[in-house]
Amino acid sequence: MADEKKFEEALMKLLSHGQMDKAKLSEVSGAIVAMKRHGFVIDRVHLKGTPRPDRIIINGIPDPEFFQKFKGFTDLNIRQFRLFPYGIINPEGWRGQLEFNV
Numbered sequence: 365m366a367d368e369k370k371f372e373e374a375l376m377k378l379l380s381h382g383q384m385d386k387a388k389l390s391e392v393s394g395a396i397v398a399m400k401r402h403g404f405v406i407d408r409v410h411l412k413g414t415p416r417p418d419r420i421i422i423n424g425i426p427d428p429e430f431f432q433k434f435k436g437f438t439d440l441n442i443r444q445f446r447l448f449p450y451g452i453i454n455p456e457g458w459r460g461q462l463e464f465n466v
Contacts, residue, residue, distance in 0.1 A: 371406075372397050378409060379420070392420055392464050403427025404460065419443065422462045 375393055399422070400406055406424040411417040426447075443463040449455035 368397065368401065371400060375409065378411070395464070396420075396422060399430075399462070402433040403430040404462075418465070420464045422460075422464075424460055426458060426460045 372393070375396060376389075379389055379393055396406070396409070404422075404424050404426050406422055408421075408423040410421040410423070412419040412421060443465050445463075446461045448459045448461070450457060450459050
């Protein structure tokens with residue numbers, strides 16, 4: 365739980381940098397923390413857009429059971445969700461990339 369608090373504080377510090385709508389900011393950060401709680405191991409969080417961020421891209425590895433719980437995120441403004449197999453000869457799992465509109 366302490367690790368989750370540190371992650372959420374670091375995420376809010378990253379996302380609050382810029383001219384983002386506060387309501388949208390809290391909605392997206394809550395969704396990202398919920399994704400982490402439901403088994404999406406987050407590697408990177410990218411902010412894209414000029415002069416202000418208009419997209420947030422999350423890279424990570426989804427837990428196999430994550431997709432059963434993913435239905436709860438349908439009310440968010442998700443632009444796209446991509447899956448890539450990883451592993452040289454035999455795919456060992458999937459890497460995911462989730463893109464939010466802000």
